[in-house]
Amino acid sequence: MKSSTFHPTTGTKNQQEITLMDPSAELLAEANRCVACGLCLPHCPTYRLTLSEADSPRGRIALMSGVANARIPMNARYVQHMDRCLTCRACERVCPNNVAYGRLIDQARTMIQANVQARAANDGGEGRSRQGRLRHFLERVLIAHPARFDMLRPFVRLVIKSRLLAMLLRLNILKKHALIQSQWFLTRRHLPGHFWRTSYPAKGRPRGAVALFLGCVTRVIDMETLLSALTVLNRLGYTVHVPRAQTCCGALYQHAGLADEAAALARRNHQAFAGLDIQAILSTASGCGAQLVDVAAQSPAHATAVPVMDIHQFLAGQDWSGIHFAPLQRKVAVHEACTLRNVLRASNHLYPLLARVPGLEIQALAGNDQCCGAAGTYYLDQPEFANALLDDKLQAIEQANPDYLVTANVGCALHMANGLLKEGKNIEVLHPVTLLARQMRIL
Known part of the structure; x- marks a missing residue:
């Protein structure tokens, strides 16, 4: 959830409290495993920027525990510190007690999101700004149905080739938003009017079959990576399956506190890849791969029958002779x-x-x-x-x-x-x- 109530530059804040959810037993159990040793602090990007304990993994865990135990309020300052977390999970890599910080921050955001929606329902509102409603609409219409991106890609290619975005940016007609500025990145990418087949046969001596997870953002703006993956895998002797029913990995929903939506996407992906005679499901985007691996570890019912692997890990174990x-x-x-x-x-x-x-x-x-x-x-x-x-x-x-x-x-x-x-x-x-x-x- 995006917090718009605190501005780091000005320091202004809104201390209006949010109604507290019942404490999460799972959150508390995991939070209690943190021994507050502080080894994570120098590895945390936001702590390095602010030098604030509340912007460190140790500090955030203490805040989560305090809210779950009703010792402190779930107010806008609390939300601010949760929002500032990048979920980079560098802290997990160095934690001597293997605290699952990624799960903790997701659970904290789920509690925040549930309370925001409950408060909005009580107030008769939607709980979102105009920008938030637009973003929610795009997520529901496009990200949750990434196959629709295939229809959008020719339009994106047309806009880029017409240099319309570059012209509008030069004239400052569009705000210089980070996403709009990505037109430079897009002009470097191969954006064919490509619609996916369900199978791409191996070239040369067959070695087996794998499935390719496309993702939502990659399939519209970075087709070159996906087509490159097909080229490499086919030339290594692998038939590549691309099930049409696959959808978003759910990471954007999971890290925004929308756990139910993320779980629904996990179920759809489980169904999409079920029944394929393959050795692995490969992801080119590490963010998608991490989400799929986490889903398999945390929700066995949503796990696929074959392992999900990062494509580099899979390629590293291959025979490159020939x-x-x-x-x-x-x-x-x-x-x-x-x-x-x-x-x-x-x-x-x-x-x-x-x-x-x-x-x-x-x-x-x-x-x-x-x-x-x-x-x-x-x-x-x-x-x-x-x-x-x-x-x-x-x-x-x-x-x-x-x-x-x-x-x-x-x-x-x-x-x-x-x-x-x-x-x-x-x-x-x-x-x-x-x-x-x-x-x-x-x-």
Whole structure:
């Protein structure tokens, strides 16, 4: 849920309290596992920005516990501190007691969302601003039904080719919103009027079959990554299934406190992939992959019969004999998305895969343990914090001075590409699998 009642720059706030939900036994049980050692603090991006205990994992857990026990009110300041969390889960990676902070922050937001909706119902309102209602409409109409994006993509391609967005931005007719500024990123992408087939047969010696999870944002603005994944998997000998009934992974809903909506999407995805004779379900966007893996771990009823894997993890275990890569005398900086690093724990696979390309100079981006600020819709909801974190990434990119920046999450790619545009840097931001597909050859 977006909190619009507190402005970090001015410090103004609305202390109106929200009616308290019954305490969550699961939240309290997990919160009590935190021993308040503080090892997480230096790894938390928002704590590093504010140096406020309330903006640290330890502080937020204490606040959650206080609200669940009715010791403190669930007011706007509480909501503010929950909203500021990026859900990067860097704290989980270093926690000696393995506290499931990701589940805690989701549960806290679910309680907030339920209370906001209950209060709105009592007041006879909708509980959302005009912007919030528009966003909810788009989520319900498009994100929850991502196949509709296939119909939208030709329109997006037409708008970009007409350079309408660029002209409106130059004339300042449109507000310079982070999402609108993504037109630079989009012009770099291959946006075919492509409608998905249900199956793409293997080329060469067959090795098996997998399914590809498309996601919602990727399938409309970053088709090149998905088509690159098809190319690589087919050439490795895998038939790729793309079930039409698949939908959004549910991460945007889950992290906004809309647990019921996220669960409904999980059920639809479970049904979509059920019955396929496959070895794995592969995701190219680490944010989607993390959500699907979390669903399988936390809700066995919604788990698929085969494992969900990040595509890099799957590719790392393959036999690449018979395939070679054209040399590329370029430098690539590797950004490790938080979901790939902290949740899927698969960022280590990026480097040996890229090393298959002869001549490629590979460098880990400095500060990969810190979030870039994208964090789903965070860079739209919390631009001040998101841009502060982005500045650190832009400095690291400038120091690396690469020809390419690779990242495994589309939201991170959008956010950093926008930042590079503002800096006047002509550095292509792309997915690691796209770089592999471009250089891939068959002997």
